Amino acid sequence: MAESHFLFPENRPLRWGIIGCGSVAEKKSVPAYINTPCFEVRMVMRRNAGKAKDYAERHKIAQWTTNADEVIDHPEIDAIYIATPPDSHKFYALKVAAAGKPCCVEKPMAPNYADSLAIYEAFRAKGIPLFVAYYRRSLPRFLKVKEWLKEGLIGQVRHIHWQKTKPPSDIDLSGEYNWRTDSKVAPGGYFDDLASHGLDLFTFLLGDIQSVHGIALNQQGLYPAHDTVSGTWLHEGGVTGTGLWNFGNYFREDKVDILGSKGKISFAVLDETPLVLENESGLQLMEIPHPDHVQQFHVENIREHLLGRTMHPSTGKTGLHTSWVMDRILGNN
Structure with missing residues (x-):
């Protein structure tokens, strides 16, 4: 599994940090991470402090911040889920790749193929798992x-x-x-x-x-x-x-x-x-x-991938191909 050079931690959950906790993270995605065995959501980030604190308290997440770097660089965060609008995906994803942590990026991977390619190449170069939240492949x-x-x-x-x-x-x-x-x-x-x-x-x-x-x-x-x-x-x-x-x-x-x-x-x-x-x-x-939290099976497949049991159906490679198709339809050659 070329995109899966990662050792799952032994004797403790994989600790996730969340960048962006808006409407998608409210029900569709983050609760799936919380409910998945062997996963723990440890920290969330949102630029609005009041909304970040409120989200963390309602979902019983231990830490919150308004600074994405605190999440990405935190020594007790093992993996990152980026749930911000697409124009910021490249900015955050390249930081996650530099930190050497597995990542799931919301769809679309980026606003254009060039940015998606930059994200894909950054993770491929380090052999770090990269997933894209095209969760319908798992439904x-x-x-x-x-x-x-x-x-x-x-x-x-x-x-x-x-x-x-x-x-x-x-x-x-x-x-x-x-x-x-x-x-x-x-x-x-x-x-x-x-x-x-x-x-x-x-x-x-x-x-x-x-x-x-x-x-x-x-x-x-x-x-x-x-x-x-x-x-x-x-x-x-x-x-x-x-x-x-x-x-x-x-x-x-x-x-x-x-x-x-x-x-x-x-x-x-x-x-x-x-x-x-x-x-x-x-x-x-x-x-x-659908399950109550529509990304549940997608997230469980991330766990199985990181444990080396299977290949996730939605990786950086497949997400990159979708970005290419979208660019071509929109005339962005």
């Missing part, structure tokens, strides 16, 4: 889709299409600041935050993408980032793909269709809807709920 509902594909239940896979649309939010219409639509933080707008999940998942299901093109526009003029994106791509195995992400549409939709020579699989990437398998045997619907 049972998507593992079921992968199982159906492997079993050939829709025959030879021909094409995948994802349509993700939604109306502008109240925040979009009000002009209130939102880092997800700030072109300096997320050049693709909601595409960066939401589409990254699906594009990464599709490479997990169907293999890496070898060719990709896209169009990115701002149709509404509500914020500086792109608000509509379309893409076409080709997976290494010959499966074609298309995607449409429009965040100024009058209706909300999140639907993926995987078309095969003998059937079709349909599901949502972001919404928790039933999986649908349609083939010559008929129509099958399957409900597979």
